[in-house]
Amino acid sequence: MTNRIETQCRAHGLRLTGQRRLIAQVLATATDHPDVYELHRRVSERDPHINLATVYRTMKRLESEGIVERQAFRGGRSRYERVSKRHHDHLIDIETGAVVEFKNAEIERLQELVARELGYRLVSHRLELYAVPLANVSPRKNR
Amino acid sequence: MTNRIETQCRAHGLRLTGQRRLIAQVLATATDHPDVYELHRRVSERDPHINLATVYRTMKRLESEGIVERQAFRGGRSRYERVSKRHHDHLIDIETGAVVEFKNAEIERLQELVARELGYRLVSHRLELYAVPLANVSPRKNR
DNA sequence: GTAGGTGCAAATCTTTTGCCGAGCG
């Protein structure tokens, strides 16, 4: 079974080793934004011998090929996600660490405008909203 | 000579040691967004014995007191800036690494809106624009 | 067969911390 990421690896001339196949499958089925340790944990379930350094190397390679995107939210490890058809930004639930994706065309348009006004051409951006759930005023532990 | 940051330290009950005075002065005169190594380099010019750990500890303390703000732009070390009267975001010149501050009320308003629509209350945000200068197509070194 | 990939351990880089002597208030 060949998934989209494996196809992309082929297209970019990456050798399809067993380890990469596993990582590709994990990435293809991930609906969240796992960090390298989490990825390693997941692939380890299927191949307990795969090394953390291999996951690091593979993710770095996939990133430089533009197949995945690295997100460095505040503090801690970098997290990855597939480069999707649609660009989007992130809302991070500061109580649970959950990540919600969103997109707002108007904000994007204003960003271009702001950059131009400052004498620049916008190349990329990063927008993260840190927020707490509205309804439940759960007095949980902080952090 | 007592500057604003020293006054703030007093107000927050921090002891005004020689090292902190130096760091406060460097911060007060900084117009850029230095990282801890750069801060250490600057204070070292006046006191070659000051330790890097001291700068780290001081900056961490100033951050927790809300006197400075930590910025972790893509990759590398964290950078600091004084908490200013006005909140603002950053545009990073990807050719030179220069940081331009800006503020756009409309974008802020839309952010609140987006969060609410997703069922959250916005606590804070981070918006970074990565851009290149418009006019001058300077073929300088990259990075 | 060979260039690229992997495992493993050690190195790097950034930041934090334990310990203890020192100085601010």
Place this chain on the structure above:
DNA sequence: CGCTCGGCAAAAGATTTGCACCTAC
């Protein structure tokens, strides 16, 4: 004089890398 600080070195956490062996193509 007591409690906070600072220097120093070591630890910790994330990521990278050198090296020798391995394997996809």
